[in-house]
Amino acid sequence: MTYWAEHAWTGGAVASGVVIETAGERIAAVRTGVAAPPPGAERLPGLTVPGLANAHSHAFHRALRGFVQRGSGTFWTWRETMYGVSARLDPGSYLELARAVYAEMALAGITCVGEFHYLHHAPGGRPYAEPNSMGEALIEAAARAGIRITLLDTCYLAAGFGTPPEQHQLRFSDGDAAAWAARAAELKERPHARIGAAVHSVRAVPADQIAPVAEWAAERQAPLHVHLSEQPAENEACLAAHGRTPTGLLAERGALGPRTSAVHATHLTGADLGLLGGSGTTVCLCPTTERDLADGIGPAADLARAGSPLTLGSDSHAVIDLFEEARAMELDERLRTRRRGHWSAAALLRAATLDGHASLGWPEAGRIEAGALADLATVALDSVRTAGPPPSLGAETAVFAATAADVRHVVVGGRTVVRDGVHLTAGDVPGALARAVDRLVTT
Numbered sequence: 001m002t003y004w005a006e007h008a009w010t011g012g013a014v015a016s017g018v019v020i021e022t023a024g025e026r027i028a029a030v031r032t033g034v035a036a037p038p039p040g041a042e043r044l045p046g047l048t049v050p051g052l053a054n055a056h057s058h059a060f061h062r063a064l065r066g067f068v069q070r071g072s073g074t075f076w077t078w079r080e081t082m083y084g085v086s087a088r089l090d091p092g093s094y095l096e097l098a099r100a101v102y103a104e105m106a107l108a109g110i111t112c113v114g115e116f117h118y119l120h121h122a123p124g125g126r127p128y129a130e131p132n133s134m135g136e137a138l139i140e141a142a143a144r145a146g147i148r149i150t151l152l153d154t155c156y157l158a159a160g161f162g163t164p165p166e167q168h169q170l171r172f173s174d175g176d177a178a179a180w181a182a183r184a185a186e187l188k189e190r191p192h193a194r195i196g197a198a199v200h201s202v203r204a205v206p207a208d209q210i211a212p213v214a215e216w217a218a219e220r221q222a223p224l225h226v227h228l229s230e231q232p233a234e235n236e237a238c239l240a241a242h243g244r245t246p247t248g249l250l251a252e253r254g255a256l257g258p259r260t261s262a263v264h265a266t267h268l269t270g271a272d273l274g275l276l277g278g279s280g281t282t283v284c285l286c287p288t289t290e291r292d293l294a295d296g297i298g299p300a301a302d303l304a305r306a307g308s309p310l311t312l313g314s315d316s317h318a319v320i321d322l323f324e325e326a327r328a329m330e331l332d333e334r335l336r337t338r339r340r341g342h343w344s345a346a347a348l349l350r351a352a353t354l355d356g357h358a359s360l361g362w363p364e365a366g367r368i369e370a371g372a373l374a375d376l377a378t379v380a381l382d383s384v385r386t387a388g389p390p391p392s393l394g395a396e397t398a399v400f401a402a403t404a405a406d407v408r409h410v411v412v413g414g415r416t417v418v419r420d421g422v423h424l425t426a427g428d429v430p431g432a433l434a435r436a437v438d439r440l441v442t443t
């Protein structure tokens with residue numbers, strides 16, 4: 001295939017008239033300054049950027065959208081509603097919901113999702129006849145939506161420090177890390193799917209069970225993700241139980257390092273910053289969820305200075321819009337510091353593309369250059385939101401003003417998945433979302 005991008009983000013700058021030739025699922029060649037599309041080339045009007053990486057997702061949380069915006073409450077009351085939805089999911093209904101959610105992601109320019117998956121077993125904790133039925137449903141859902149997935153199979157064993165799982169959490173638990181590892185080892189990678197590991201949190205995995213999960217990931221050189229210090233209550237409980245912060249505990253148990261992503265990392269000490277940055281641990285920010293759940297604003301600039309790559313995720317899917325996540329990283333920091341310009345649009349785009357993919361175990365994706373995976377997202381520069389600035393400011397315009405609704409074309413592995421804002425294989429995505437949510441949520 002040959003694509004002709006009117007403008008494209010390549011080599012850290014906007015180039016115009018960019019011919020992108022693909023061979024199989026890779027980019028074979030990139031040429032800039034080509035004034036008109038070569039014969040037979042597919043036109044990509046607007047700014048084409050590398051496909052976006054959504055580094056932290058719980059697909060079923062999408063069913064909560066709107067419903068959890070009534071009344072007040074906290075992270076912990078939101079969680080009760082979330083457990084109610086999780087109790088009604090089975091492999092069939094999860095496939096239906098996740099396919100629609102991943103199609104929504106494709107329409108938003110997301111070409112790879114990191115699915116932090118802990119809903120493993122049937123209600124009551126009984127394993128399915130195929131123990132990975134739920135994880136396989138997610139892998140199949142991504143295939144049907146035309147995007148890549150890293151299934152981050154999550155170890156989740158406890159309700160809290162020294163507390164066994166509660167009723168709704170029985171579906172999450174394998175009993176111990178050895179049983180988790182045996183089940184997760186049965187998951188098979190596909191061309192569109194890779195397998196990683198996750199420690200749900202230091203709340204949900206007893207200290208002596210953390211290292212086995214980290215070792216499982218190390219043996220496979222696979223990503224290891226973990227929710228970290230989203231809430232001060234986690235820090236307080238961890239200090240009481242272990243005399244160290246959650247970051248300190250993960251460091252002690254060998255769970256930090258360049259393959260690890262700490263998700264949220266909102267409430268950190270100075271020592272925590274040093275441990276995360278010094279070990280090269282990535283931090284995945286989920287700003288739209290963190291503000292939705294009243295978590296607080298994490299020390300993103302301090303983390304970056306300390307050495308942590310930053311990535312972005314839509315997590316609870318209050319909205320699915322990686323441009324909103326990217327600008328929120330900068331805008332939250334502005335509100336806190338009352339200064340502007342902590343990250344350039346280029347740096348924010350890097351978090352949403354190259355670093356996001358690397359954190360999910362796809363280091364060959366996230367850039368438009370020969371040899372990389374041919375994953376592309378094209379943003380309109382002629383919508384009511386994006387019209388006006390010159391194309392040379394395309395990255396600034398996309399990151400600071402575009403929304404997911406401005407994504408017009410999406411290519412994954414050299415195949416067009418979205419054309420002119422329409423998903424080519426998923427059919428009526430809003431209708432599919434409505435039907436899937438209606439089955440799960442009782443009002």
Ligand SMILES: [Zn+2]
Nearest residue numbers: 058116227315
């Ligand atoms: Zn999460």
